Amino acid sequence: MLFASTWAVAQSTNLPKLTVADFTTDHQQIDTAANAIVLFEIGRSELDVQESEGGLHLNFYCTIRKKILKKDGDTHATVEVPLFKYGSKYDKIREIKASTYNLVNGQIVEDKLKKDAIFTEKVTDYYDQVKFTLPNIQENSIIEYSYRIYSPQIFNLKTWYFQSEIPTVQSEYTAVIPAIFQYNVSLKGHYPISDTKSTKLSEHFLWGGKRQDASRMTYIMKDVPAFKEEDFMLAPVNYLSAINFELRTYHDPNGLLKNFTRTWKDIDMELLNDKEFGGQIKNKSVYSKILPTIIHKDSSKLQQAKAIYSYIQKNITWNKNLGKYAEKGIKDALQDKKGNMADINLGLVSALNLADIEAYPVIISTRSNGIPNIIHPVITDFNAVIVSAKIDGKDYLLDASDKNLPFGLLSLRSINDRGRIIYSKVNSDWISLVNQIPTKSTYNINAKISPEGLITGKIDKYYTGLEAWIKRTEVGEFPTLEEYEEKAIEKASGIRILSAKIKNQDNLEESLVETIDFEMDIKDNMQGNMLVMNPVLFERQRKNPFNLTERNFHVDLGSAQSEVYNISIQIPQGYTLERAPKNTALTLPENSAKYSYRSVFQDGVLMVQQMRNLNNAIYSPEEYFHLKEFFSLLIQQQNTDFQFKKL
């Protein structure tokens, strides 16, 4: 045993010897924008038995060599390693070694990291951070550091990222796994594995007095470009090239099979048997007493569901913690009026079921957490829970943790590909996380221009779906609607807002309405007998949101969107239309986006209708440039003036 592991350390996490050539090679040419580069990195995870420390553990070794290419790349010389706590057990870090190498007069000079320059900081109750920074960093310094993490967590091997924000020349990850253990392996990201190696290690692993064979799998990736974040994309973690291991089964020393996430059925069973998940849903005592005060027996199931949703939404404040497991339990959450996402939404499932409404928990991975693994069931991918309710044959996705979400709408946070609906202990399924309520903004402008050049008028803005959620959240930041109005009046530029009234801020079932009375002086636009004006008085598109010249990843807007303007402006008497923007209709391939602009001048009234539909939530990188062109033409069109002439 001792022999085996020494051999392993010596063999698999030592980097090739550092040479003068490593300093003199021009690594900058690989990526002229990079300020540092990973020259070589090796990681290795290996199961280990320490009877004294309660059995199975994981040893994770890693050694990393980076070159600092530019002065501002020195941030890559600071290393942070999180150490997690799992109940009473926790990760330990061992054998930290780090050195900086500089080439001085043709000689490699080493500066070692001193032990007293390594810090451990308690970040939260759940993890500590070990931090150190390497000494004497110059341009062209090469740094090398290694450590071992001794972890009680054998369920997941440490996820290995082959890619980071700087380019990587070579990255290797090795997993040494006894033959009696089965792990699910999943790869993420755009770049392929360059090479894999596998070796059988005979009688490598000693457990329960028996020597077991093990396999050693090595995954190698070479020349991985730096990852660059762009606008309108999901969390970077979805795009980074990485490898993930999750334990499926193992045989204990007595030959007994221990099952982990083998199938979704196992997960369904495990979740519903868990006190902090299924246990909460089954808890009928919490809502049974108050339910009669919330719902009317005679009302429809949909009305009852809405009443329950609204009650929980109003009475329990989300403490901003996600989670698929209850933190306080649905009972304490209701009592203290606060809880995490599971406290709130599992409570909702329980209350709905109590009212004989079919409802199930749906575990999801939030947008910033990455898309869950679709091929294997990986329970740790899921970090939150929402609710699916079936009422009169219709499905509704619900999240009562956000105060501004109407019944049946999900926030952008939850819209992330798909979630898993847990029907029963033996049945679950994928469901798409899509908002049924469309996202729409409508602007109705009614105005009149006086002969002196003063426009007075009214605009009604209607928001539904995600737009309403965004606007409600914005308005909700203000203590009162009066203060919102005050701010709107002060903020207005180029226009005088006389009043700005919000309707339905708390009535989530209805569109949010903002009604604005305004005045605008355009006498500068009246020169001689000419009147020049642009009827799109509000929120005119002036900037192109898609302004990049290069795009690598798809564009994710969170939902399809539509925007409509209905404009009616009375022009002073005696003017005739001299010039107008052409009526335009524009459609992107496969109807993925549509724009139309039509105007009529009749009986002294200018009427304009403009419509912009983005029909997809997700666009490909190629479509990015279609969108760029689409918006460019739209901006052109919107900024074209009408010209009137007085006879």
Add this chain to the structure above:
Amino acid sequence: MRLVTGFILFICCYSSTAFAQYAVSDIPKELLSRASATVRLEEMTIHMKAPNDVDIMNKTIITVHNKAGEKFAEQTLGYDKVRQIKSAKGEILDEDGKVIRKFGLKDFKDYSASGSSTLYSDSRVKVYQPMMNNYPYTLAIEYEYRYKQSFGLPAWILNYQEGLSVEKSIFKFTAAESSKLRINEKNCPVSPKVEKNGKTQSYTWTFENMAANRVEPYSPIRRESATIVEVMPEEFQYYQFAGKISDWQSFGTWYNSNLVKDKRNLPPATVAQIKQLTADMATPKEKAKALYKFLQTKTRYISVQIGIGGHEPFPAEQVDRVGYGDCKALANYMQALLDVVEIPSYYAIVTAGNQQVDFDPNFASLDGNHAIVCIPFENDTTWLECTSTNYPFGYLGDFTDNRLVLAVTKDGGKIMRTASYSYDESLQHRKSNLTLDASGKLSGSLSTLYKGNQFDNHFSNYHEHLDEQKKSLRQQYDIDRIEFTEVKYNLDADKIELTEELQIDIPRYGIVNGNSLTLHPNIFNRGSSIPEIVNRKKPVRIYRGYTDIDEIEIELPNPKEQHILPYEKKLEVPMATYHQTVSKVDGKLKYYRKVELKEGTFPVESYVEFSKFMREVQASDGIKFNLTLVDKK
């Protein structure tokens, strides 16, 4: 002894019924205006038993009226080795003053106090967030600290934040009658009640009924008008150091001899290297410049705060070995380098941040959060920011500019003002030669000079890679479809001037409609209006002025056909000027625009004309011309 008994009684009284008097309806009406929270009662009692043994008792009862008031109810208690939290407990009361929740220290969350830029700090915070959703509610909390030192005791700061009204606020300081105290009262409308009690003497300030304020743009910083009371014992303890100070002079002496002195030794190899590096240089300034460059190449900023990390720099030898340090360590290292060539320098402590916060010249206390170096060249006082690896020699950005700081000199502390740039020195001067074609496309060159306050806004882009430069230029010049075909920056480090040279293309800038083309000649710099504020209370303060000049020449399509009447607009108010002209010369459209915004303080009434000025600028900047295109028939 009696005080201790009194304290125990006080704790006993603290029961659920004790707060029943805090019904929301009892708040006087005038305290509700503009208030998102109201302090019903706050009380801080500092009892200095000895310079190394201080008890601080805090009690706060605060009513939160709405969501915006949540931040006032949030409790953040910092602690470290010399500041220990002894106890904390509280209750949440409903509108009628009835208890709905109780909490204790175990309900606080514990975090590291260090930000992301800090490698390590041993100070931590405990945070309690009430997370109530129903308003109004009242939070009542009591907590107690023990300080093992008496330097840097908390000051009493009132009406410091907008949106908070105060019903009653009491600050009490008790110490032995024999200990000499220094008291600083700023904007303080009341005098303390002085009481003797055996061998102790106490001072009590009581404030009542202070209405809430609102945010007003272009105002002096809140700190200037806030009520502040600060009490410092002349003889104090700070970590392991005892000290005695009465003014900045003695503060500096104490600081120097305890925290800074004897930390500027360098290894012989470095001394030799520096001597060699500067051997052929004639003037001290040349040498100082070379050494600043040496510092910038050799070191980087890494913040490590341990023990007296808040105020004690690492020795220069250590920085020399590891090549990094925090602001204090790097400033001290810079001084060590200057020592070698016998250039005198001061270690300067500053309250850094975008807001220009002054050290109080009349009251010495433990202040500041940053260290820089001052070289007192004759008639050319030079300031060095030692945490930047690329600032030109002598440049201070808006993090430390134009404010009173403490210079720690051999002869004690000295209050000095850091460098500032006036509006005429803070120049952005743009010259552009462009061609407009019949499709509306603009293309040509753009050259912009940045100086003074405006230098820093663009300097960071100078070091970026071309891709990043283009990305940030696209934000700076936010025009649909703008492309930068050439990007070049020239830095004159001696004059501290940056020139940005661009070649640009803007397809469809001009809007074509039939045979007419609309052109907005102010392409790059449009003003935006500022809010009108009714019943403004505070004077207008402009902290950093600037001058913007745009000179644009545009070659027009079929120039002979274009009739452009000469146009001129001039506006002037005490704090700003505006001048815009348009003319046609040699078939080109010539556009000129100059805006000056002057730093200074202007009376509250002047805000009306200021906001009118800004509105007129915005309107005038939107000027456009309709050009005629040749009929394509």
